[in-house]
Amino acid sequence: MKRTLLLGAAMLGCTPAIAQETPARDFEVFKDGDLVVTARRREESVQNVPIAVAAFTGDSLAATGSSNVGRLTQLQPSLQFYSTNPRNSAANIRGLGAPFGLTNDGIEQGVGIYVDQVYNSRIAAATFDFVDVERVEVLRGPQGTLYGKNTTAGAINITTRAPSFSPEGRVEISFGNLEYLQAKGSVSGPLIDDRLAIRLAAGATQRRGTIFNVKSDRWVNEQDNLGLRGSLLWKATDALSLTVTGDYNRQNPECCAQIYVRVGRTQRPLNRQYDALAAAFGYAPPSRNAFDRLADLDSPLDAFQEIGGVSLRAEWDVGPGTLTSVSAWRFWNWGPSNDRDFTGLPITPVSANPSKQDQYSQEFRYSVDGERFDYTLGVFAYHQKQHTTGAQQQGSAASRWTLNPGNVPVGSAGCATPTANACNPAVLNGLRSENDILLKTTSLAAFGQLAWHVTDRLTLQPGLRVNYDKKSGSYVATVFNGAGVPIVCNPVPASSVVRDQCATLAPQSYAPRFSDWNVSGDFTISYKLAEDVLAYGTYAKSYKSGGINLAGLPLDANNLPVLSVTTVKPEDVDHFELGLKTQFFDRRMTFNLAGFWTEIKNYQALVNSGAISTVRGYLANAQKVRVRGIEADLAYRPDDRLSLYANGAFTDHKYVKFTGAPCPPELSGGGTVAAGQTPSAPGTPGGLSPASCDISGQWLPGISKWSFSYGAEYNVPTRVLGREGEVYFGVDGSYRSKFSSNPSRSIYMDVNGYGLANLRLGFRTDEGLNVFGWVRNATNTRYYELLAITPGSTGLIAGQPGDPRTYGVTASTRF
Template identity: 70%
Template structure:
């Protein structure tokens, strides 16, 4: 469902005017969601399509921006590594990324699987269309797609010479340049395509400590493709790409404080007062911070692939071979303040992956079929470093009972009041990870009649994960002999978690053509997400030793039910698509906050059961020539059906242990060892979300050419959602609506000049909220972009 509106979908008839969509021309929107080309309205699947024209017009130049057009797609990112793409609220645990588990939303570019979600933060380079497939896609796209898949197709090399160029300038120093050229290299046998993109923009947050604006953009991407028509039946496509980001990023800043169960003189206000510290602003939308650790978010992603397509018998045989790399070089301020609590937090990583897929798609009588083999191997190495500063003892250690007015220190010899205890405490982490997956899959479409089709699918998958985590911790004097307070903050650990298992995924879909332009379908899918291993350090027992049983998490087991209706009417000038879904996941993989007092990172755990259910609707229409209107909406009901031993939210954390917990937010109160959050919201999911808008174009004569002048408006809305794995009164993000406008002139296949304003009403809202470690009550967040404006010139030749 949620097929893109006519203005956002490319008709099969390329001769149609740029402003014309499939609804008016009668052209069909073609997709490859089922690994063969077919009309999107014939696919019994919840799918939406955004073509290059819509991406360019709306400024949706990466997955994060695409969410304003796709109500069921969510993207959260505190930095490129710690990013998550979710569909219908599912896909990846909410919180810091743990390398030992899979994403639940697979990203594919030109049929190559991208295992690093960081790739979603890069600009689209020379993209032809983006298909967002909702619901489990385990049969054809693999076990890493329990929530859906994002299938991106770039423009192919052309034997007709062509070129494109685009320049955008805007406030905040925005400069974005894109371009591509394509044409024959050797007659009608070899064609080449080269493309590039670069984006730079100043940061939106001013750091008074460094006198710099942070949360900037600095993206570079290049891509090349070579198409060789080796024979009349064999095409070979060689492709390579390189992408780099190197911005001053990514700051999370002071938002508010909330009362926890810690003693009052151990909460943020009192701790800050002990250092005569105050944040430069207590209004996050002043966009000012004083972070004292340099921020860095440098990453490189690239690779090469060979796709071979051979017409064979009644179908085609496809081989996709690919190698990819990811290099991550960060620096973070993990205490979110200008105080020297954590002075270094960096986990530079290097990843290499290899994939191979063989697939045959064909037709025989009343049967369409796809069958294939897939192999994946990944190697990852991370060299982590964390260093505590002179303020760490006061913030992270518990001094016990102290007199009133003492600002949290009874005597200078108390560990919490002695900076030497934690100052210079250093953890050097060495992390290795290997991940191997092999699979055999097949999907059959049986045309029982001209109207009725049955589509069973099956995938058999084997996964093996091995890891090694070693943390060597030294004191400020270089000693490896630690006391209990020091081990409670940075614990020496060495463990080698493993996971291996077979699983079987399957789906069954029945579809029926109720009328010429009315398709009804029903789907059941049984899907799995591979089990994982914890590679961010383990929680500690009462003796501050790692709990080895927490080294792995179970696979997710998904049962998914969906019904849908796809319709077109008014001579295909109007499209209305509807779907309803019900998804239950047992052993849901969650990133949870470690409840121990000083520990700075979360870890993985299984929630017993979660449920997401709802409905989606999309309507688009062209009532008159030149006018496109669309509205898409989603209702999503979501909850932890059963999660009885979850970490508690901050208002119930940080107190003493006891049989009866105190009321939430009672300073010096009693905290439960864990919390039963069954029936509560899942993080990151809005109950209501929508996108809407339209464009009106009027023919004009301009500089002797037939042209159009046009005005476009796009809006989006999402209701309140939780920004913490265990819902907290302090981390709910209020609902918000955004509006973008654009206006300009264009000619067909020559040029397009328009001005644009995004977030027209300068709405203040947060992308994410998070907690400072140690249960101090500090809530930090990432303010979203303010109003931005600029102009774009696009040339086609």
């Protein structure tokens, strides 16, 4: 048995930690030396699935410190995850999935997150720690003919441990520097003989922050997570089983600070760029080296969220197949507080969008595994409601920071024209926008996939999906001046004070609507070239539903919202893929290749709104983008002592055509180009800025051309304190090359490539005891997770430094 489990390390994208002993359960984790997955909604060896899929067991995730989806990026090169806070997060596969920038609730993620077959519409779920996870599968490429919710870029399929009819338990505790403490545990066993079983699990994580806020004298960007999960399995008959699951997850960290990284020249007048403005206030950031990890944010930080729900899954053997029903209700509550100006000055002391969301979903699937034909037929219904009550308020420094004071010498605290609105703090101080935002979404779908085993080697696999989406929303922004009186911006006010207030925060109201049907599908041919060699080719035609803009619209000359951009068109995806899955040396080596070519018409992108006080933008369609590349995965276990793995991806990516794109900061902030005029050179203070930019041929944001992960583990049998076991040493590393951190590539916004290395040394036994020390980011590499443009074209670039070196000890056992 142990030899079989060790051979399971030779799976696509696995880590050596997967080879650890795993107790037998109702779900067979390994089969014929390979990990069993349910990527095609049936249990089968990962090497027999004609999909590019990486899978990880719960044991391997714990060993490598991969506690959530974001951490998986160090193991799976084709997965990207970006987060400025839990709400503003995005999971992309092969660089596709969600626009890069602040979240707009009116569109959908292109990467689906499923937990126990339940679709999670809120990407914030990806920021929570895994609790009692059996395995995680990362499926690359469109997944619409087997999954309830259509996903154009891929899916992350998370399966938790099922209730067991044999009593069992698990306990894991970790502690480390930065006051890190994490505890996880689960128990399971029968309640009524072999008919009713229960499983209870919990996990909690705390860690001190990595950024010190000198203003509040506190560490921020901390971790404070709690997760609870319970499930009941009732085997009503030999043919029918019912599983009820409930979960609750809460985060309440003081988070999320973005801090000074650098300043770049824009086309704003020089006296209105960051250095001159800071000098006018006598202000300096606490450090101009982001890796001093200092902030001086003067607004409270909070990233409170809770997410949870209840699901009922029924599996009934009917006729030649199995009928599966998945019913679910989920909720998400979000209570943030941010410092959106990224400085210690009172410019925008309030910027928050508290939200409450409910979702309901129902899926029916009927699956048959036959000698010549396998098929799955399904229907899916989904509905969500979300209510957001946002607010943004300007402070006493907003007028001077935001408005044009005239020709002021650099470093001068005075104003050339004392009557200028910029010299009067009262013009913008207390200016407040209160937003009431509603969203309703309904999706209906019928889908199916057939696998025809033409011969023992050749399989043809067509799939089809019919989808209907309807979205309706309401956006109402009411703006009050510092005296609490609503301002009116249409018609254009005669007062220069009110005009400047309207240019900063403008009232607007609109009610966007979208509905559409689409038909998509895929076709895969797979052929067994030999017993352990599978070749496949896939073409997929997929669609990502159109969306509605729910973060405010650009205004016309009369300060009315431009209603023509209330909606964005659906993405139209053409995806081609060729793959090869191989095993050698008695299945001790696995080598898999995948080549892909994806083109998207009407790519949903984020466009700057033009507002001078906010970094928010609205959604628009880029005419066409293309992503293509090659992925390789190697795992090798020459003997029972040593295991090795290496995964790599080359990704070529660009906007094929995007002519109305937002301009980068070096081309922003200047005067508007009139007919016959030419925009100024990038970074020309007081120059002329184009209204939009043609970024055709430029990089897409967030994608590295090269990315790798690699690792090794070596063990030696030994006896410790009378226990037979093995001492082991492991290393896991990753690298990604330079990537753009802005929708329009900027000379200031590239994140340099970086490599990370994690180490572990421990002792484990076949009975389940495992004690190991670990070091993550062992070389203390300095890197940025992402960079962000701050409001107003001042040239200030903020960012999030990645975690420094951390170290600690983990102990776990099973009983």
